Amino acid sequence: xxxxxxxxxxxxxxxxxxxxxxxxxxxxxxxxxxxxxxxxxxxxxxxxxxxxxxxxxxxxxxxxxxxxxxxxxxxxxxxxxxxxxxxxxxxxxxxxxxxxxxxxxxxxxxxxxxxxxxxxxxxxxxxxxxxxxxxxxxxxxxxxxxxxxxxxxxxxxxxxxxxxxxxxxxxxxxxxxxxxxxxxxxxxxxxxxxxxxxxxxxxxxxxxxxxxxxxxxxxxxxxxxxxxxxxxxxxxxxxxxxxxxxxxxxxxxxxxxxxxxxxxxxxxxxxxxxxxxxxxxxxxxxxxxxxxxxxxxxxxxxxxxxxxxxxxxxxxxxxxxxxxxxxxxxxxxxxxxxxxxxxxxxxxxxxxxxxxxxx
Amino acid sequence: xxxxxxxxxxxxxxxxxxxxxxxxxxxxxxxxxxxxxxxxxxxxxxxxxxxxxxxxxxxxxxxxxxxxxxxxxxxxxxxxxxxxxxxxxxxxxxxxxxxxxxxxxxxxxxxxxxxxxxxxxxxxxxxxxxxxxxxxxxxxxxxxxxxxxxxxxxxxxxxxxxxxxxxxxxxxxxxxxxxxxxxxxxxxxxxxxxxxxxxxxxxxxxxxxxxxxxxxxxxxxxxxxxxxxxxxxxxxxxxxxxxxxxxxxxxxxxxxxxxxxxxxxxxxxxxxxxxxxxxxxxxxxxxxxxxxxxxxxxxxxxxxxxxxxxxxxxxxxxxxxxxxxxxxxxxxxxxxxxxxxxxxxxxxxxxxxxxxxxx
Numbered sequence: 001x002x003x004x005x006x007x008x009x010x011x012x013x014x015x016x017x018x019x020x021x022x023x024x025x026x027x028x029x030x031x032x033x034x035x036x037x038x039x040x041x042x043x044x045x046x047x048x049x050x051x052x053x054x055x056x057x058x059x060x061x062x063x064x065x066x067x068x069x070x071x072x073x074x075x076x077x078x079x080x081x082x083x084x085x086x087x088x089x090x091x092x093x094x095x096x097x098x099x100x101x102x103x104x105x106x107x108x109x110x111x112x113x114x115x116x117x118x119x120x121x122x123x124x125x126x127x128x129x130x131x132x133x134x135x136x137x138x139x140x141x142x143x144x145x146x147x148x149x150x151x152x153x154x155x156x157x158x159x160x161x162x163x164x165x166x167x168x169x170x171x172x173x174x175x176x177x178x179x180x181x182x183x184x185x186x187x188x189x190x191x192x193x194x195x196x197x198x199x200x201x202x203x204x205x206x207x208x209x210x211x212x213x214x215x216x217x218x219x220x221x222x223x224x225x226x227x228x229x230x231x232x233x234x235x236x237x238x239x240x241x242x243x244x245x246x247x248x249x250x251x252x253x254x255x256x257x258x259x260x261x262x263x264x265x266x267x268x269x270x271x272x273x274x275x276x277x278x279x280x281x282x283x284x285x286x287x288x289x290x291x292x293x294x295x296x297x298x299x300x301x302x303x304x305x306x307x308x309x310x311x312x313x314x315x316x317x318x319x320x321x322x323x324x325x326x327x328x329x330x331x332x333x334x335x336x337x338x339x340x341x342x343x344x345x346x347x348x349x350x351x352x353x354x355x356x357x358x359x
Numbered sequence: 360x361x362x363x364x365x366x367x368x369x370x371x372x373x374x375x376x377x378x379x380x381x382x383x384x385x386x387x388x389x390x391x392x393x394x395x396x397x398x399x400x401x402x403x404x405x406x407x408x409x410x411x412x413x414x415x416x417x418x419x420x421x422x423x424x425x426x427x428x429x430x431x432x433x434x435x436x437x438x439x440x441x442x443x444x445x446x447x448x449x450x451x452x453x454x455x456x457x458x459x460x461x462x463x464x465x466x467x468x469x470x471x472x473x474x475x476x477x478x479x480x481x482x483x484x485x486x487x488x489x490x491x492x493x494x495x496x497x498x499x500x501x502x503x504x505x506x507x508x509x510x511x512x513x514x515x516x517x518x519x520x521x522x523x524x525x526x527x528x529x530x531x532x533x534x535x536x537x538x539x540x541x542x543x544x545x546x547x548x549x550x551x552x553x554x555x556x557x558x559x560x561x562x563x564x565x566x567x568x569x570x571x572x573x574x575x576x577x578x579x580x581x582x583x584x585x586x587x588x589x590x591x592x593x594x595x596x597x598x599x600x601x602x603x604x605x606x607x608x609x610x611x612x613x614x615x616x617x618x619x620x621x622x623x624x625x626x627x628x629x630x631x632x633x634x635x636x637x638x639x640x641x642x643x644x645x646x647x648x649x650x651x652x653x654x655x656x657x658x659x660x661x662x663x664x665x666x667x668x669x670x671x672x673x674x675x676x677x678x679x680x681x682x683x684x685x686x687x688x689x690x691x692x693x694x695x696x697x698x699x700x701x702x703x704x705x706x707x708x709x710x711x712x713x714x715x716x717x718x
Binding site for chain 1 (some may be wrong): 438440441442445470471472473474475477500513514516517518520528532538540542546568569571572573590591593594595596597598600601603604605608609611614615616637639641643644645650653654657660661664665666667668670672673674675676718
């Protein structure tokens with residue numbers, strides 16, 4: 001989500017990418033792993049999802065230095081069959097493991113039509129949508145999901161039960177950019193609650209439950225007490241438990257309350273996040289041109305459908321992100337000030353100077 | 360959803376099942392197909408999902424008599440690979456085709472670990488959860504989804520864009536009943552809006568958009584005008600388009616506005632619904648006892664978690680349905696009066712007498 005911050009610093013995609021590669025290398029990652037990590041974080045910024053892009057670099061560097069993330073960790077296939085694999089992340093950077101896992105899924109889907117790869121011993125993986133897009137970029141359908149330290153209530157619970165458990169999909173869409181949805185199972189991101197708290201504002205009663213487990217309009221307890229409400233109540237909760245099943249239970253990772261907080265928990269220890277990736281080979285099932293015609297027709301129909309008064313456009317999932325991406329590539333990425341502040345801290349941790357890159 | 364109707368008629372599971380089998384046979388289905396259809400509808404009633412159980416029999420019989428559903432239709436595998444298949448439903452009863460498709464998926468998942476079966480030339484398939492449960496009953500994880508005639512708005516649209524597009528999953532859960540979620544992508548089922556209209560009540564502003572595409576608390580236009588709102592806004596809309604992709608685009612079925620209304624459109628014509636089924640073989644990836652221990656631990660943790668004041672229990676998806684099922688098996692199925700009225704009509708269509716079964 002684009003922050004509302006009005007003070008922005010514009011850097012080119014290439015400059016930001018090179019900075020992140022260097023920072024990861026200085027923290028001990030191989031050039032290949034550093035590039036994989038930078039690919040994920042900078043693409044996420046280019047999509048305008050600044051909460052999950054390079055702002056996170058600082059936290060990852062801290063955990064790499066403390067040892068809970070292993071700079072030389074090597075994800076590997078721990079078990080596999082024709083259309084599935086379980087990947088052990090070896091406590092490497094979550095992005096490195098997740099790219100490896102989705103690439104494994106793509107290979108298996110090309111042979112079998114569909115594949116599942118479960119991941120254990122991973123960590124926070126950033127934006128789920130990136131890995132789904134790795135599939136769509138090559139003409140396949142991709143799904144990506146992960147569990148996380150609990151922050152979201154179940155209907156009726158007093159505290160958090162599941163993580164915000166991101167889930168994303170991407171579908172190649174012919175002449176259009178890939179259809180791309182990346183969502184959490186909570187009504188809103190915790191960052192929106194925290195921002196309201198900072199501004200001293202009340203929040204809608206659908207965002208949070210308080211210490212008593214009841215809906216509240218008071219953001220002041222969060223994140224220390226209370227929990228986010230699941231999106232659409234039992235529906236968001238139910239999807240959260242499907243994600244726990246595929247990313248946590250079946251992969252051998254931690255699940256629900258067993259998952260660590262990648263940012264705040266002891267940096268010397270692994271968090272044991274789980275993740276899951278599913279790929280589907282469109283080409284195996286339908287001539288590529290047929291699928292292309294069909295999805296283009298669906299997208300065109302939606303674009304041309306009647307709109308409510310005052311609504312300029314109907315969006316396909318991902319369209320807003322792809323328009324920000326085009327702007328980022330052509331005009332540079334306009335980083336909000338909180339991201340810049342975080343990048344300056346990150347640079348200092350590895351004896352670099354971020355400001356030098358653009359001033 | 361259990362109706363709020365206070366006048367109930369209790370019949371045994373076996374009695375109701377035999378009635379539905381006979382009715383389908385009198386409409387021309389083979390004994391095997393009639394049993395498959397009855398299995399789905401009566402199980403759905405036993406779960407207390409009376410909106411999607413035997414109440415639908417009347418509409419299916421009407422379409423079977425008109426020819427839009429083909430009593431002698433035979434679903435078949437039209438194309439396949441190691442872990443996928445496309446099933447052509449041949450305009451058979453949607454339930455018959457869907458059971459065939461999920462059984463095809465189970466066979467392929469046992470060999471490959473995961474499988475996808477897309478379905479075209481199907482019709483309304485009733486409760487998505489039934490087919491997911493077919494997988495869980497045999498120790499596999501199942502997902503089930505379908506598209507439908509548009510009834511749900513996109514954010515900002517003036518009318519419906521996608522179907523209510525049901526999606527369900529089921530996961531075997533050791534000593535517990537299978538975890539089972541069956542949801543639509545709309546905030547609420549259209550039936551709830553219609554019930555409020557019948558009672559002359561206003562509705563919450565999150566349920567419906569009116570003729571102008573704006574949220575409304577007035578249910579009086581529905582279903583002729585307006586559209587249901589997607590659950591959690593762009594999230595429900597995004598999931599609806601994933602379902603259109605897997606159930607409609609990739610299977611070769613109709614999609615979005617191309618899908619017919621199984622109840623109201625010309626009964627002599629097929630509706631071209633699509634569906635998708637995914638199965639995952641837990642046993643291939645993890646020792647069965649290990650998975651069982653893990654999911655039992657997750658369920659137990661949730662059951663034991665702190666609750667908000669006044670909340671007696673935290674539920675796992677499906678628990679309410681399974682408790683109604685136990686009651687239905689032991690004490691009979693308490694059919695609401697609208698279901699009984701529909702069954703009496705259905706009986707008359709095939710020269711049977713429903714009332715004779717229980718009075």
